[in-house]
Amino acid sequence: MNHVRARRWLFVGSLLVSLFLMVLPLPEALVWFKPFWPALVLTFWALETPQRVSLGLAFGIGLGADLLNGLLLGDQALRLTIIVFLVLRFRLRLRFFPLWQQALAVLALLVNNRVLQLIIRLFDGQPLPPPAFWVAPVIGALLWPLVFLVLDGLDTRLRVREA
Amino acid sequence: MALTHEGNATLFSASMAGTLRLIAYLVVASVLMVVDNHAHWLTRARYGAAVVLEPVYKLAGLPADAINAAHVAFSSRKKLVDENRELQRNLLLANARLNHMASVAEQNHRLKRLLETQRKLEMKVQLARLIDVDLGPYRHRIMLNVGAREGIKPGQVVIDAHGVMGQVVEVLPNTCEAMLVTDPDSSVPVVIARTGVRTLVHGSRDGDRLLLPNIPVSADVRVGDQLLTSGLGGRYPPGFPVGKIVSVQPDPSGMFLEAVAQPAAHLQRSSNVLLLRDLAPPVGPPAPAASVGPPAAWAPLKPGASHAEAGR
Numbered sequence: 001m002n003h004v005r006a007r008r009w010l011f012v013g014s015l016l017v018s019l020f021l022m023v024l025p026l027p028e029a030l031v032w033f034k035p036f037w038p039a040l041v042l043t044f045w046a047l048e049t050p051q052r053v054s055l056g057l058a059f060g061i062g063l064g065a066d067l068l069n070g071l072l073l074g075d076q077a078l079r080l081t082i083i084v085f086l087v088l089r090f091r092l093r094l095r096f097f098p099l100w101q102q103a104l105a106v107l108a109l110l111v112n113n114r115v116l117q118l119i120i121r122l123f124d125g126q127p128l129p130p131p132a133f134w135v136a137p138v139i140g141a142l143l144w145p146l147v148f149l150v151l152d153g154l155d156t157r158l159r160v161r162e163a
Numbered sequence: 164m165a166l167t168h169e170g171n172a173t174l175f176s177a178s179m180a181g182t183l184r185l186i187a188y189l190v191v192a193s194v195l196m197v198v199d200n201h202a203h204w205l206t207r208a209r210y211g212a213a214v215v216l217e218p219v220y221k222l223a224g225l226p227a228d229a230i231n232a233a234h235v236a237f238s239s240r241k242k243l244v245d246e247n248r249e250l251q252r253n254l255l256l257a258n259a260r261l262n263h264m265a266s267v268a269e270q271n272h273r274l275k276r277l278l279e280t281q282r283k284l285e286m287k288v289q290l291a292r293l294i295d296v297d298l299g300p301y302r303h304r305i306m307l308n309v310g311a312r313e314g315i316k317p318g319q320v321v322i323d324a325h326g327v328m329g330q331v332v333e334v335l336p337n338t339c340e341a342m343l344v345t346d347p348d349s350s351v352p353v354v355i356a357r358t359g360v361r362t363l364v365h366g367s368r369d370g371d372r373l374l375l376p377n378i379p380v381s382a383d384v385r386v387g388d389q390l391l392t393s394g395l396g397g398r399y400p401p402g403f404p405v406g407k408i409v410s411v412q413p414d415p416s417g418m419f420l421e422a423v424a425q426p427a428a429h430l431q432r433s434s435n436v437l438l439l440r441d442l443a444p445p446v447g448p449p450a451p452a453a454s455v456g457p458p459a460a461w462a463p464l465k466p467g468a469s470h471a472e473a474g475r
Contacts, residue, residue, distance in 0.1 A: 020219060023219065023223045025295040028431060055181075055185060056188075059188050067208060068219065069297070069298050069299055072196045073204050074193070074199060075192075077195070078189060078192035078193065081188045082185070089181070124196075127301075133301075
């Protein structure tokens with residue numbers, strides 16, 4: 001019973017940590033390389049335990065992200081909802097990809113996310129971002145195996161103890 | 164979750180329900196964005212959620228503080244002694260300058276009294292510390308550790324030891340957000356110190372430069388000219404350094420000169436800043452004479468009108 005609770009804490013905790021990582025400052029030079037952490041963590045949980053991840057959850061996390069550092073209320077909520085929808089829709093296929101292919105899929109998701117962000121920004125009247133804008137999705141895809149292995153390792157350990 | 168029913172969820176039998184729900188959320192998000200764009204709900208929601216948000220910001224600022232503390236703790240004694248000596252020398256120099264300035268100020272005061280302008284520039288300042296929080300790389304914003312509880316109001320000017328940094332745009336109970344002069348939305352009325360030409364400085368769309376997009380071709384502007392706040396519009400008090408011109412060239416139409424300036428304030432390196440309180444009463448040109456001639460509605464905008472906008 002305790003482990004069920006521990007797994008729930010891992011789920012909630014990882015989502016909160018992802019939001020926190022989003023506002024954690026990086027040195028000036030790395031500022032453009034920060035991946036979209038909530039997207040990576042939500043993608044993991046959508047693949048692993050889809051019964052816990054709904055579009056509503058993604059929307060809620062997105063609203064939280066908007067409150068933390070948002071330009072527009074609803075911007076990140078929209079983008080996270082779309083990411084989670086795509087992951088849930090293609091879940092059966094993505095789950096059995098080797099890790100590097102998953103990373104490529106994550107890259108596609110994150111690039112798509114950036115395109116949406118660009119469109120929203122342009123509607124909002126923001127200037128065009130510099131080319132470095134497109135680096136973060138690549139970093140996110142490169143970090144995907146790490147995120148996957150760490151979260152999967154923790155989750156599996158808790159599950160094995162539970163059994 | 165109809166969307167993820169393991170049993171029958173082959174790729175293309177995906178349930179309509181999931182898609183419909185997606186569409187519903189997208190519509191809600193779009194409506195939120197449109198409404199927020201007009202009504203600025205986000206600002207209000209952020210104020211309401213400050214109880215949760217501020218601890219997160221404080222926590223996120225901790226690593227930077229820790230690095231600073233570690234830097235102090237581990238830097239060698241010799242380095243500190245050197246730094247101390249350097250600072251003392253600077254202090255001496257500054258004091259000498261200050262003494263000189265005192266006499267100039269005294270003279271200025273006398274002359275002003277002579278001119279019967281009773282306005283005194285007594286500024287109250289408040290020290291604030293930067294909270295190091297990443298608000299996104301393309302946002303020229305900083306977060307400070309003072310807020311509504313300390314009496315901060317939107318519009319207060321933020322300066323550091325070297326010049327104007329920006330102005331407060333959003334206030335939470337214990338923190339506030341300031342827009343830097345490099346923000347594309349920012350504009351500061353300035354005067355070129357050498358010649359007295361008045362113009363506006365805008366933030367640039369990319370990078371940490373300032374733009375002066377429309378200087379008359381006939382104006383005398385050179386690389387290296389200092390820009391000071393002119394005090395027009397009443398938002399920024401006059402006489403603070405804003406930047407230094409690094410390049411001047413004609414704009415594409417050839418009608419104006421375009422200059423690029425480097426901000427005087429150390430926007431990336433400052434960690435302690437000053438907030439000016441009690442804005443000096445708006446100083447500007449004298450009130451216009453009683454209207455003679457065509458109706459006032461036909462007249463071009465007064466210069467003050469555009470800076471009031473800049474305050475947002």
